[in-house]
Amino acid sequence: MKKILIYTSALILFCSIWLGCKRESDYVKVSVSPYISNFDLRKLFKNADLSLNTENLGGADFIKGVVISNYTGSNTPAGLLIIQNSRIAGSGIDSLRGIAINIGSEASKYIPGDSVHVKVSGSTLTRISGILQITGVSPTNIEKKATGRNIIIRAVNTASLTSRPQFYESTLITISKGNVDPVPATGEKVVGNKTINDGFGSAIVHTEAGATFANQDLTQFADFTGIVFTTATGPQVWPRTFDDIFPLAVIKPSALVITGYLTDPTGADNNYEYIQFKATRDIDFAATPYSIVTCNNAGILAAPATGWALGGVRTYKINITSGTVRKGQFCYVGGTKNIWGAGSTNISSAVWISSTQYSNVNSVDFGTATANLLANSGNVAGVAVFEGIKVDGNSVPLDVIMYGGNGAVYSAGPPEAGYRITNTDKYSTIQNRKTVAFYGAGTNTSKFGFPSTTGMFTILGGVYDAKTGLWSTGRVAQFITLTPTSPLSVIETPAGFTTIVN
Numbered sequence: 001m002k003k004i005l006i007y008t009s010a011l012i013l014f015c016s017i018w019l020g021c022k023r024e025s026d027y028v029k030v031s032v033s034p035y036i037s038n039f040d041l042r043k044l045f046k047n048a049d050l051s052l053n054t055e056n057l058g059g060a061d062f063i064k065g066v067v068i069s070n071y072t073g074s075n076t077p078a079g080l081l082i083i084q085n086s087r088i089a090g091s092g093i094d095s096l097r098g099i100a101i102n103i104g105s106e107a108s109k110y111i112p113g114d115s116v117h118v119k120v121s122g123s124t125l126t127r128i129s130g131i132l133q134i135t136g137v138s139p140t141n142i143e144k145k146a147t148g149r150n151i152i153i154r155a156v157n158t159a160s161l162t163s164r165p166q167f168y169e170s171t172l173i174t175i176s177k178g179n180v181d182p183v184p185a186t187g188e189k190v191v192g193n194k195t196i197n198d199g200f201g202s203a204i205v206h207t208e209a210g211a212t213f214a215n216q217d218l219t220q221f222a223d224f225t226g227i228v229f230t231t232a233t234g235p236q237v238w239p240r241t242f243d244d245i246f247p248l249a250v251i252k253p254s255a256l257v258i259t260g261y262l263t264d265p266t267g268a269d270n271n272y273e274y275i276q277f278k279a280t281r282d283i284d285f286a287a288t289p290y291s292i293v294t295c296n297n298a299g300i301l302a303a304p305a306t307g308w309a310l311g312g313v314r315t316y317k318i319n320i321t322s323g324t325v326r327k328g329q330f331c332y333v334g335g336t337k338n339i340w341g342a343g344s345t346n347i348s349s350a351v352w353i354s355s356t357q358y359s360n361v362n363s364v365d366f367g368t369a370t371a372n373l374l375a376n377s378g379n380v381a382g383v384a385v386f387e388g389i390k391v392d393g394n395s396v397p398l399d400v401i402m403y404g405g406n407g408a409v410y411s412a413g414p415p416e417a418g419y420r421i422t423n424t425d426k427y428s429t430i431q432n433r434k435t436v437a438f439y440g441a442g443t444n445t446s447k448f449g450f451p452s453t454t455g456m457f458t459i460l461g462g463v464y465d466a467k468t469g470l471w472s473t474g475r476v477a478q479f480i481t482l483t484p485t486s487p488l489s490v491i492e493t494p495a496g497f498t499t500i501v502n
Contacts (some may be wrong), residue, residue, distance in 0.1 A: 032059030035117075037087035038097035041125070042166070045132060050125040052134070061121040066149045068098065068172045068227060071108035073241035075211035080133060081107040081142075082227055083116060084152070084171050096152055098170030098227070100133035103142065112240075115146040130230040132169060153225060155431055155443045158201035161228065165235035174225040175203060175237065176428040176443075177248065179470045184218045190245065191215065193236070196224060199425035199462075199474035205245075206236040213242035221470070222247045223430060246433055251423045253469035254398035255283050256290060256385050259330065259498045260459040260491060263403075264376040264451065265341030266484065270359035272341045273374045274334025275383055276459075276491065277353075279325045280466035280500050285353065289321040291386045292333050292354070293397075295409075295419060296372055297379040303411035303418045306393035307438075308384055311366030316373055319364060319389045320353050327466075328500055330492050334373065335359070339491070340455060340482040347488045365391070379407030380447055382419060382439070397422050401460070401475070402439055403448035410440025425462060425474035448477040455482050461496030472501075 036057050044050055044057075054061055065085030069076045076082070077100075084098040101107075101118060110116065119141035123134050156173040178196035191214035194205045205224050207214055225244040226237035239245055260276035275292065283290075293308045295315045304310040311317075318333055325331045329351055335358055337348040358373045375381035381404045384397035400421050410418035418438040421427040426446035429437055436442035451458060462475035475498065480490060 034060055035062045035064050036060035036120075037095065038063065038065065038083075038085050038099045039087050039095040041099060041120075042097055042132065045125050045127070047127075052120050052123050052125055054121050057121060062117050062119050063099065064115070064117045064145075065099075066112075066151055067110045067114040067116060068112055068151055068240075069107065069110070070112050070240035072111075073212050073239070073244075075208050075213070075238055075240060076107075076227070077129075077131065077229065077238075079104045079107055080131070081110055081116075082170050083118070086152075096154065096171060097167075098172075100131055100170050101137055101142075102128075102133050102135045103137055103139050106139040106142075110144070111147075112151055113148045114144050115149045117143045117145055130232055132166075132230070153432055158196070158198050158203040160200075161203055161235055161237075162201055165228070165230055168228045168235065169230050170227065172225065172227055173237065174223055174432055176223050176431055177423055177470075178203075178205070178222055178224045179468065179472075180218060180220050181472065183468075184220055188218045189215050190218045190239075190242075194218065197470075197472050199471035204234070204236045206238050213239075216242050219245065219247040221250060221468075223433065225432075246430075248423075248430055251469035252398065253280060253466055254385055255279060255281050255288075255387075256331070257399050257464055257498060257500075258383055258385065258401050258460065259475075260457060261374055261383065261403075262334075262340070262457050262482075263374040263381075264454045264456070265338075266344065266455055267341045268371075269341075269376070270371050271335030271357050272338060273358075273372065274332050275374070277331050277333070277385070278498055278500060279327055279329050279331060280464065280502075281327045282324070284324050285320045286322050288387075289319065289389050291320065291389045291391055292318045293384045293386065293391060294373050295382045295384075296370065296375045297381060297407045297409055298372075298375060300379060300407050300409060303409055303440075305417050307417070307419045308386075308395065308397070309366055309392045311363070312368055313370060314367075316358060316367030316370055317363045317365045317391060318354050318356050318358075321389065323351075323353050325351050325353060339486050339488065340457075340484060344482070344484040345486055345488070350488055350492075365389070375404055377450060378405055380404045380409055380439075384419070394420075396420050396437075399424060400427070400439075401448065402446070403458070403477075404450055410438050412441070416441070423469075425464075425471035448475075451479045453481075456480060457482050457491050459491065459494055459497060461494075461498060463499045463501060465502060466500050467502040 065083035069082035123136040265272040460475040463473040
C-alpha cells in the first residue's frame with residue numbers, strides 16, 4: 001500500500017510539472033480586434049462623460065459602420081455623423097445599434113450607405129442635449145472605405161420605441177401606419193413636432209424649421225421613416241428627407257369589427273362557439289351583405305394556396321344576407337344561442353346576425369361541417385370579415401384577427417400563399433414601401449393567446465375610429481371566466497371593451 005501511494009504521488013508530481021511547462025507552440029495565438037461595436041460601446045456609458053482609450057475599449061481603437069445620416073434634407077442635428085453597425089451575438093440578440101459622432105461641418109460630407117472606419121480612442125463618450133455621442137474626433141481620423149452599402153431599416157411600433165428608446169437611439173427605423181393625431185388641418189405643414197399613432201401607442205415625428213421639406217403639406221396617414229434621437233421629453237423620429245414620409249392610401253373602415261369570441265364552451269364544443277362583433281354604423285344586411293370566415297389550422301402542413309377560401313376542414317364561411325344591426329350594437333355569429341355551452345344562459349335576446357349549426361351542416365360556399373368553428377388549442381386560428389359574399393384567394397378582409405399558436409400558414413413562394421390580411425391595429429400591408437399582404441409575412445405575426453383555462457370568453461378592448469378605420473388604441477385580449485348562469489351583460493359591459501368613435 002505504501003509503495004502504491006509513493007508511485008501515485010510521483011505520477012501526480014510528474015503530470016503537474018509536464019502540464020505546467022507547455023511549449024510556446026502549445027498556445028493558440030490570437031489578436032484582439034481593433035474594432036469595437038456600437039453594441040459594446042454604448043454599454044460603457046454610465047451617465048457620466050467617459051474618456052475612451054484602448055484599455056476601456058477592450059483593446060480596440062476604432063469603430064466601423066454604415067452612415068445613415070443625410071444632410072441633404074437639413075433635418076439632422078448639426079455636426080452629427082450617425083452610423084450604425086452590429087456584431088455577432090448569440091441567442092438571437094438584436095445587436096444593431098447606432099451612435100452619433102460630433103465632427104462639425106465635416107459630417108455633411110458623408111451620405112447614407114458610406115462605410116467608414118473611425119478612430120475613437122482619445123475621444124469622449126458623452127450625452128449632449130439628450131443624444132449619446134462621441135466628441136473630440138478629428139475629421140482626419142475618419143476613413144471612408146466604400147459607398148452604397150446596404151442600410152438596415154427596422155420596422156418598429158410605437159410601443160417598442162417608447163419602452164426601449166436607447167435600444168433604437170441613432171438607428172434608422174420605420175413606424176408603419178402612422179396616423180397624425182389630431183387630423184391635420186388643410187394646408188398644415190410637416191414642420192415641428194407631430195404626434196402619430198399606429199394603434200400600439202404614439203410617437204413624435206420632428207421636422208426642423210430649417211429642413212428643406214419643412215413647408216411640405218402634412219399627410220394624415222403614412223409610413224414614417226427616420227433616425228431616432230433622444231430628447232428631454234422622450235424619443236423622437238427625425239425624417240431625413242421628405243421621401244422618408246411615405247403616404248398610404250386611406251383605410252376602408254369596417255362596418256363590423258371583431259370584439260370577442262368563445263373558443264371552448266363547457267362540455268361539447270359542437271354548435272356552441274360564437275364570435276362577437278360591434279357595428280360601426282347601421283347595417284341592413286339584405287342591402288349590404290357581409291360574410292364571416294374562420295380558419296382552423298390544427299395539423300396543417302402547408303400554407304393554404306387559396307387562403308380564406310380553402311374550405312374543407314380549414315376554413316368555414318358564413319354569409320350574412322338578412323337582418324339589421326344598429327351602430328354601436330354588439331352582434332353575434334355562431335351556433336346555438338347560449339353563453340357558455342349546453343344548459344347555460346340563453347342569450348337569444350342579443351343581436352344574432354347568424355345562427356348556423358356549423359357542426360351539422362356544410363357551409364353554403366366552402367367549408368365542411370366541423371366540431372370546432374373556432375380552434376381552442378394548437379396552431380394559429382383566425383376570424384375575418386368580408387364585404388359581400390364572394391370570397392376567393394384574392395379577397396382582402398375588412399377586419400381580421402389571429403390567435404393561438406403557430407403552424408405552416410404562410411409561404412413566401414413564389415407564389416406567396418396564406419391568409420390575406422388588411423391594415424388593422426395589428427397588421428400592415430405596406431412595410432418599408434413594399435406590399436406585405438399575408439399573415440406571417442414581414443412583421444404581420446401578431447396574434448392573441450388562447451385563454452388559460454376552459455370556459456373563458458376572450459374580449460378585445462381598444463378604441464376604433466369608424467370614420468378613418470384606424471385604431472388609436474389597439475385591441476388587447478382580456479379573458480372573462482363564464483359560468484352556466486353568467487348573464488349577457490358579462491360579455492357586453494366589461495371595462496376596456498372596444499369603443500367606437502368618429
